[in-house]
Amino acid sequence: MPKRVLQGPVVSDKGDKTVVVRIDRAFKHPLLAKVVRRSKRYHAHDENNQYKVGDMVQIRECPPKSKLKRWEVVTAEELAAAAADRQQAEADKADANE
Template identity: 75%
Template sequence: MPRRILQGTVVSDKGDKTVVVRVERTYLHPLLKKTVRRSKKYHAHDEGNVVKMGEQVSIQECPPRSKLKRWEVVAG
């Protein structure tokens, strides 16, 4: 099964080998027919600590690496 790839902005890089990425999605409200923006934060593994706060990155699903990390950074 293919792994999902999401794109988002790094909002925290304080953890060792961990970054927090905010991914925004837009959808049409079913009743009001208005575009709504929602965001979700994902903890992602960054092996070399190369990604910095504010950067746009792609993250990909991976097997669990810790309690919260189920994603890994694939592109900076």
């Protein structure tokens, strides 16, 4: 099962090796039928303390690292490698089905 990947701005970098990322979402209210905006804050692991307030980052699920941290910051290189692995696996699966 693939891990969820979310994207949002860093709103706090005060913790050591931790950033807080705000994830915004919009959905249609079931009764009022209008678009409602909600946001949630996620604590994410930042190993090198390289991200600062205002940076746009992508985070993905991971095993718990502390009481609040269940997410880790993903670099662009890691995302590209994961996408390449996924495409390779799909290609192998398609070849096996033929």
